Amino acid sequence: MRRIQFFFITILAATSLSAQEVWPGDVNDNGVVNAVDLLYWGVAFGVEGPARAATNSDWAAQPFPTPWSQSFDNGLNYAYADCNGDGVVNADDFDDAIDDNFGEENPPIGFEGYANASGNAPKLKLTPSQVLVEEGAMVSVSLSIDNSQVALDSFYGMALQLSYTTGLLEGDDGPDFDLEEDSWLESDESYVQELFVDDDGMGTAQLGITRTNQQSITAQSGVIGQFDLIVEDIIVGLEVDTFYLTIDSVFLSNDRIAAIPVIPDTTFIVIAKDTTKLTTNWKEIDLTEQTTMIQAYPNPATDVVFVRSPIPVRQLRLVGSNGNVWQEQSSLTPSLISELSVVGLPAGVYWLQIFTEGGVLHKRIVITGS
Ligand SMILES: [Ca+2]
Numbered sequence: 110m111r112r113i114q115f116f117f118i119t120i121l122a123a124t125s126l127s128a129q130e131v132w133p134g135d136v137n138d139n140g141v142v143n144a145v146d147l148l149y150w151g152v153a154f155g156v157e158g159p160a161r162a163a164t165n166s167d168w169a170a171q172p173f174p175t176p177w178s179q180s181f182d183n184g185l186n187y188a189y190a191d192c193n194g195d196g197v198v199n200a201d202d203f204d205d206a207i208d209d210n211f212g213e214e215n216p217p218i219g220f221e222g223y224a225n226a227s228g229n230a231p232k233l234k235l236t237p238s239q240v241l242v243e244e245g246a247m248v249s250v251s252l253s254i255d256n257s258q259v260a261l262d263s264f265y266g267m268a269l270q271l272s273y274t275t276g277l278l279e280g281d282d283g284p285d286f287d288l289e290e291d292s293w294l295e296s297d298e299s300y301v302q303e304l305f306v307d308d309d310g311m312g313t314a315q316l317g318i319t320r321t322n323q324q325s326i327t328a329q330s331g332v333i334g335q336f337d338l339i340v341e342d343i344i345v346g347l348e349v350d351t352f353y354l355t356i357d358s359v360f361l362s363n364d365r366i367a368a369i370p371v372i373p374d375t376t377f378i379v380i381a382k383d384t385t386k387l388t389t390n391w392k393e394i395d396l397t398e399q400t401t402m403i404q405a406y407p408n409p410a411t412d413v414v415f416v417r418s419p420i421p422v423r424q425l426r427l428v429g430s431n432g433n434v435w436q437e438q439s440s441l442t443p444s445l446i447s448e449l450s451v452v453g454l455p456a457g458v459y460w461l462q463i464f465t466e467g468g469v470l471h472k473r474i475v476i477t478g479s
């Protein structure tokens with residue numbers, strides 16, 4: 110077995126050496142054009158080297174030029190960052206190759222570098238402008254870095270994979286993203302490039318943001334940018350529905366593309382046909398006041414979650430980050446301690462919706478998988 114693996118690796122290495130070629134936009138040469146390529150482009154930005162015989166950013170194998178004198182820390186030559194082959198890494202390589210060829214693939218697809226943290230680490234933070242809205246409302250969700258517990262002193266860029274609940278936004282589109290102007294990201298005049306691609310309202314999107322002056326900076330708490338969305342439909346027959354926006358994976362890097370693990374975030378917006386009706390029948394409990402009174406434990410959970418509440422609980426529902434319901438207990442005897450089985454559920458971040466006589470409360474629960 111060991112011999113076969115060794116043989117296989119040798120073949121792969123030989124293949125990649127003999128077939129050295131540039132696929133415009135795939136800056137890290139891993140077989141796909143996505144937000145991670147923006148990070149590499151940002152690190153090589155402004156550098157000049159040997160041009161290819163002809164300038165071309167079409168999605169096809171382009172001949173490799175004379176190797177450049179610079180390489181990324183993983184050994185990859187900077188020639189890959191000159192997507193169009195004109196001998197300089199600049200905005201044209203972003204516009205004509207990374208942006209235009211986004212999503213193109215040349216399998217097999219290799220390592221990406223996403224590094225989510227848990228525990229003691231800086232956190233990404235999603236903050237909605239409103240938590241409870243009516244249909245048709247415009248809502249923004251701001252993106253920032255919470256470095257209040259653990260500092261982050263070498264930010265250069267980041268690539269995020271996101272998912273969101275489908276069927277609740279206007280035109281069935283996904284959210285838009287706008288970079289905050291004059292934010293801490295560009296406080297030293299570094300040009301910042303952003304790339305946001307929504308998968309046509311299918312529930313996933315990618316966001317890339319990078320600096321371009323080869324200098325990492327200390328992350329601050331100010332807003333980096335915001336997702337804008339217009340909520341439209343809620344499912345016929347429902348009085349209330351919930352939109353979730355989740356960062357599934359994050360690759361936050363320094364100016365040498367070394368990943369700095371950070372904790373991703375997820376958030377929700379409750380959409381109601383009539384929020385005045387909601388306040389009488391489905392009153393949203395004031396999160397700050399009630400969070401300490403209603404407890405869900407243990408968190409992280411492995412096989413069962415207990416809920417202790419001073420108000421009788423009628424229903425428990427466990428919702429995944431995409432809004433799909435994984436587990437439900439709807440015929441609970443109103444009680445002060447309730448329980449919900451989570452046996453066999455995939456590990457991940459969930460929302461526990463706790464329906465009480467006084468309203469509905471959402472608690473973030475981590476399930477470790479059993
Ligand atoms: Ca790539």
Ligand SMILES: [Ca+2]
Binds near residue numbers: 197
């Ligand atoms: Ca170029």
